Amino acid sequence: MSPGGGGGGGGGRGEPLCGQHREALKLFCTRDLQPLCVVCARARGHSVVPIEEAAEQYKAEILSCLRAGKEEREKYLESRKAEGRRSPYLVGAPIGSLNAPPLLF
Numbered sequence: 535m536s537p538g539g540g541g542g543g544g545g546g547r548g549e550p551l552c553g554q555h556r557e558a559l560k561l562f563c564t565r566d567l568q569p570l571c572v573v574c575a576r577a578r579g580h581s582v583v584p585i586e587e588a589a590e591q592y593k594a595e596i597l598s599c600l601r602a603g604k605e606e607r608e609k610y611l612e613s614r615k616a617e618g619r620r621s622p623y624l625v626g627a628p629i630g631s632l633n634a635p636p637l638l639f
């Protein structure tokens with residue numbers, strides 16, 4: 535288990551992988567504003583779009599997620615929550631069934 539996950543000297547593919555599942559981060563949660571792998575996306579409560587699609591709209595968030603540490607992101611999320619909870623309508627259908635196992639992210 536490598537904490538943080540980032541900065542691995544794996545080399546080769548520059549593709550960012552999920553720190554938990556080692557899957558490519560191909561999805562993006564518009565609620566958490568963070569990239570997700572397909573396994574993460576099965577957890578309940580995520581509102582995911584393909585990351586290419588999200589890239590246009592959430593470029594800044596994605597980049598900051600990939601670069602910044604978790605603390606940065608949480609601070610950012612806090613500030614967004616402070617604005618008031620806007621529940622985003624679901625963009626795209628959830629991947630997998632609603633009976634996904636309770637994979638807490």
Ligand SMILES: [Zn+2]
Pocket residue numbers: 552553554555556557570571572573574575
């Ligand atoms: Zn994952």
Ligand SMILES: [Zn+2]
Pocket residue numbers: 563564565566567579580581
């Ligand atoms: Zn989410």
